[in-house]
Amino acid sequence: MKKWILIMMAMMLVVVAGCGSKKVEVANIQTADLLVKMQEAGGFPPAGEGFDIVNLKENADIASKLNIDQSLLAEGIYMKALINIRADEIIVLKAMDEKDIATLKKALEDEAAAQQKMWENYLPQELDKVKKHIIKQVGPYLTLIIAEKAEDVEKAFDTALQPAS
Amino acid sequence: MTNKRAVWLTVCFVAYIVVFGAWSLITPDRKLSEFENRALAQLPQFTTAKLWDGRYTSQMEDYLADQFVNRDMWVGIKSDAERTLGKTENNNVFFGQHNYLFExxxxxxxxxxxxxxxxxxxxxxxxxxxxxxxxxxxxxxxxxxxxxxxxxxxxxxxxxxxxxxxxxxxxxxxxxxxxxxxxxxxxxxxxxxxxxxxxxxxxxxxxxxxxxxxxxxxxxxxxxxxxxxxxxxxxxxxxxxxxxxxxxxxxxxxxxxxxxxxxxxxxxxxxxxxxxxxxxxxxxxxxxxxxxxxxxxxxxxxxxxxxxxxxxxxxxxxxxxxxxxxxxxxxxxxxxxxxxxxxxxxxxxxxxxxxxxxxxxxxxxxxxxxxxxxx
Structure with a gap:
């Protein structure tokens, strides 16, 4: 009996170790193209009318306002409602190095928290959108999604990053 | 525990779940709570990925809590009960004198x-x-x-x-x-x-x-x-x-x-x-x-x-x-x-x-x- 338990435990370890070292394979796609697919899925107007779209690798000012360290970025893009009173926002980042993913993720979490604070005493529908925000990481790619159809946008993000088989 | 008491307890327990479950089921879902002035959780979309990372179950939990029958009444009863017990605040809002509220x-x-x-x-x-x-x-x-x-x-x-x-x-x-x-x-x-x-x-x-x-x-x-x-x-x-x-x-x-x-x-x-x-x-x-x-x-x-x-x-x-x-x-x-x-x-x-x-x-x-x- 004891032997069996030992064998089982050893097998479990192998399985767990196997999972850990498995590298996630992702498609190589530009964050700008990724954003276009996500916008489509979220029902945002094509070409992003009414939205400001900023390249975070080029715009140091906006990147620093979002507390995103540009030197950690391979690419990055930010979409935000321009004048409408809408909480909708999408950020897509590609980390230069996987070890920096946690730092970038923290910036996205802080941004979501700041948005929630801002909407707290205002329109309940918009606050609800912010509360249901999604932060997701696939390989070196990270995203923050604040949208009515956040889950559809997330699905588009996932699908676009699936490696072509 | 006597047999009779066990039966009684079981019936009450099952009836509680069935009655409130069925009642919640037939009551149409609400989008907004006027009383709480917030959007209420809606039935979550199911995907295996969401089930796997635990999001589905937590969304389901919110949905069931938000769409519970007569939610506003229960929320009111809870806060009344707490006030009776001497609680002077709720959600970081203080109950002041003369109907004043402060945060x-x-x-x-x-x-x-x-x-x-x-x-x-x-x-x-x-x-x-x-x-x-x-x-x-x-x-x-x-x-x-x-x-x-x-x-x-x-x-x-x-x-x-x-x-x-x-x-x-x-x-x-x-x-x-x-x-x-x-x-x-x-x-x-x-x-x-x-x-x-x-x-x-x-x-x-x-x-x-x-x-x-x-x-x-x-x-x-x-x-x-x-x-x-x-x-x-x-x-x-x-x-x-x-x-x-x-x-x-x-x-x-x-x-x-x-x-x-x-x-x-x-x-x-x-x-x-x-x-x-x-x-x-x-x-x-x-x-x-x-x-x-x-x-x-x-x-x-x-x-x-x-x-x-x-x-x-x-x-x-x-x-x-x-x-x-x-x-x-x-x-x-x-x-x-x-x-x-x-x-x-x-x-x-x-x-x-x-x-x-x-x-x-x-x-x-x-x-x-x-x-x-x-x-």
Whole structure:
């Protein structure tokens, strides 16, 4: 009996170790193209009318306002409602190095928290959108999604990053 | 346990689940809770990925809690029970005396200091104009004696935020202190009891202080016509307090006779001829009667011959304050940095705005990460 338990435990370890070292394979796609697919899925107007779209690798000012360290970025893009009173926002980042993913993720979490604070005493529908925000990481790619159809946008993000088989 | 008792217990347990389960199932789902003033969770979409990372079950939990039959009643009973047991707050809202509600103010962190620095950078860049700053304290600073016992020990002082800001920005801005004025007139309902805003009467005293600092002759309070717009206003504190026994607030309008003017909004093609949007009284948030809520920018053009213009950087505290300025300015632009993402300097230059007023609630200055967009 004891032997069996030992064998089982050893097998479990192998399985767990196997999972850990498995590298996630992702498609190589530009964050700008990724954003276009996500916008489509979220029902945002094509070409992003009414939205400001900023390249975070080029715009140091906006990147620093979002507390995103540009030197950690391979690419990055930010979409935000321009004048409408809408909480909708999408950020897509590609980390230069996987070890920096946690730092970038923290910036996205802080941004979501700041948005929630801002909407707290205002329109309940918009606050609800912010509360249901999604932060997701696939390989070196990270995203923050604040949208009515956040889950559809997330699905588009996932699908676009699936490696072509 | 006797057999009979076991059967009895089992029947009650199963009946409880079945009755409430079936009842919840046949009751149609609600999108919004009027009482709590928030969107309620809807039936989550199922995907295996969501089930795997635990999101599906947690969304399902929210859904079941939010769509439970007679949710508002249970929420009310819970808060009544807690009050009976001597609890003096709910969701960080204190139940004060005379139907006053107050919100706990958390001690500010590093963001507050960054906000003040952002304001300093902005003010220094606009040294050629007068940059006025008016910070509206929360009502607890004016009515501290109405707080429940010991509440003030757990809440940060809004006055400290104001003092620190004005002290740090000394020489860069023209401070407009209003706390003592509001305290002197505290008998006149200068704040709503159930909402975080000051009333239009409270805002009048803010206006009076601003006008004197800016060298303008304020309209006398006696010259304003008073009109009650609503006596069924339940504000943001009420929503958080879940206390149905609080009496509703009154919204008073103080109007001065004005020649025709025009109000245009950033997100609307059309302009209106009034600061007041009476349709808002049909909605939940009656405070939106002032300028129909908040916009990225709002432009007011008057037929005032002075030619003077002002940019008011603001949060919602300005909404019942700005109508008073129409007496003195030809053009007033309200800019809400929560939503405004254009270049501020370009905007000021393009519209040749002379005076600058920053009008914010103390909580916004301490807690909202928006002032970075000024620079």
């Amino acid at each position: 706990r103010f958390a001690a500010p962190d590093g963001l507050f200091h960054r906000n003040v620095e952002s304001i300093r950078t902005f003010a220094k860049r606009h040294q050629d104009t007068s940059v006025y700053m008016l910070i509206v304290p929360q009502s607890e600073a004016v009515y501290p004696d109405m707080l429940p016992p010991y509440a003030s020990a757990t809440s940060y002082s809004p006055q400290k935020v104001i003092d620190h800001t004005f002290q740090t920005l000394k020489g860069d801005i023209v401070p407009i202190p209003v706390l003592d004025l509001l305290k002197a007139h505290r008998q006149e309902s200068v704040y709503f009891r159930t909402d975080h805003h000051w009333t239009m009467r409270g805002a009048y005293y803010g206006y009076e202080a601003f006008a004197r600092a800016a060298g303008l002759e304020p309209v006398s309070l006696n010259a304003l016509a008073s009109r009650v717009l609503s006596d069924t206003f339940y504000g943001t504190y009420y929503t958080k307090a879940n206390n149905k026994h609080i009496q509703p607030d009154t919204i008073e309008l103080l109007e001065q006779p004005l020649p025709p003017y025009q109000v245009c909004y950033s997100d609307s093609q059309t302009c209106t001829d009034s600061f007041y949007h009476l349709d808002a009284l049909k909605q939940r948030d009656h405070y939106a009667v002032f300028f129909n809520g908040n916009r990225a920018w709002t432009t007011i053009t008057t037929s005032n011959p002075s030619g003077r213009s002002i940019a008011v950087f603001k949060d919602s505290y300005a909404n019942d304050f700005v109508p008073y300025l129409a007496k003195h300015y030809t053009r007033i632009d309200m800019i809400d940095m929560r939503f405004f993402r254009d270049n501020v300097d370009d905007y000021l230059k393009q519209h040749q705005l002379q005076d600058i007023l920053l009008l914010y609630g103390a909580k916004t200055v301490a807690e909202d990460d928006i002032f970075k967009w000024l620079n």
